[in-house]
Amino acid sequence: MNAKRGIGILALLVLLCATTMPAVPAHRAFVGEVVDNEVRLKAWYEGGDPINEAPVKVYAVDDGKDVLYLEGVTNEDGFYSFEPEPGVTAYNVVVEQMGHRAKMNIDLGSSDQPQEAELPLYARIVAGFGYLFGLAGAGMLYASRKGQKGS
Amino acid sequence: MHISDGVLSLPVVAAGWIITVALLVITLRWGERDKSIAEQIPKLSIMTGAFFVASLIHVSVGPTSVHLILNGLLGVVLGVLSYPAMFIGLTLQALLFQHGGLTVLGVNTMIMGVPGLISYAVFKTGYKRNISLTALGALCGALATVLAVILLAVVLVTTGEEFVAVAKLAAVAHVPIMIVEAIVTGFVVAYLAKVKPELLPVDLGDKR
Missing domain, CATH: 1.20.5 (Single alpha-helices involved in coiled-coils or other helix-helix interfaces)
Structure with missing residues (x-):
């Protein structure tokens, strides 16, 4: 009986935590791109906080191999822009901040980017x-x- | 607080796994010695559930965003079994929320689990010295966060980041989390001590 009561109390506490929880999730890191005549990237955490002033590495994909093309830092809104190398259409971008890492593959050759379906x-x-x-x-x-x- | 896949070098990832597997074996044996693990399963699953969703509660601070960890609370309530509980919680977070990653589970469990174990030790020692349970709970909640930040900085040093810079940044960002964890842990401990002292790892016995 006592054990049951204790479990009930713990369950209630968890429920309390869950219901007072803001609906914004955190800490998955993302990076996305916008193409103009330069490639503009945005890096953000799940929930929308930008990953700002974080190191960015741009790799040009050459024959399936990554070659470091550019290194930089995102601005305070998590944006980073670079001009693509003539003739190279595929890039891999990695943004890191305090152990979080977001990655994306950019293919300038195709217009539709596949979107990951997620629950x-x-x-x-x-x-x-x-x-x-x-x-x-x-x-x-x-x-x-x-x-x-x-x- | 979670380190993602691919950030760390192979030796660090391997070291994390070795430490975590060793601690899992030790804590499971130890937990079984004190009290049958089977009896504690309901308590374990509920606390693991709380840990699992806690990382969704986040605060944006300066250049980064931080989330609740609850490793101090788990340490205080579950004792040595908090380590396996956090391992399971982190596995689920990696699979379902993409927080951290599967290859770095060893390192991440170490970063959050070891401070949990230390809080448990502090809680037991402090209790023997007649420090108020609520204050002890609050202390352990804050302490576990601080220790996790230090461990995170130590691990990130291996990636070439500068220890002092990372530690400072992470510590400043985690001040609000420390305060929230202190309040939550202090409150839960005080509540359990009053209503259900058997759930705490110390024998309150005649002191109730």
Whole structure:
């Protein structure tokens, strides 16, 4: 009974944390591009905060190999622009800040960029709890089997 | 606080895995010795769940954005088992939120888990010296954040970043997180001590 009450209290605390949580997720890092006559990039964290004043490395892709083409730093809004090398249409861009890394491949030759399909955030949270319950269940099943054998 | 895939060099990633696997084995053995892990599964899963979603609560500070970690809280409530709990939480975060990455799980678990274990030790020692549980909880919450920042800076030094610069930047950015973690951990500890002291790793016994 006591154990049940304790679990109830903990569950309530978690629920409280979850409901007071702002709807803005954090800390996945992104980088995206806008093409004009130069390539303009923006780097940001999940939730929209720009990755500002962070080192940027631009690699030109030559025969499937990355060759360092340019190095720079994003501005305070997370933007960075560079002029593409004549004749080279594929670039890999890497932005890093305090251990976070965002990467993207740019292909100036094709007009449509493939977009990664992704589950909405709430679905990912639910999925995480699903895994946890599964793990807990498996652990308890194992424990009860062990207990039965012991008795 | 999470380091992404591909930032660190191979030896650092390998060292992180070795430390984490060793600590997982040790903490699981240790946890089983004190009290059956099976009995603690409900508590473990709920705390892991809290840890899992905590990293979505973020604050933007200056040039970066930081999020809650809750490693101090897990350390205080789960004791040595906080290490495996954080390993599971971080795995789920890497898979579902792309926070950090699978190859660097070892390093990330070390950065957040070791401070959790230290907070647990501080909590136990402080309790024996009759320091108020709420103050201790708050201290442990803040301490775990500070230690995680230091470990993060140490790990990032291997990528060629300068220790003092990174540590300063990360420490300043994490001041609000430290305060929030101190409040949350202090509050939870005070609440548990009053309502459900068995959930804390110290024996409150006659002192209730």
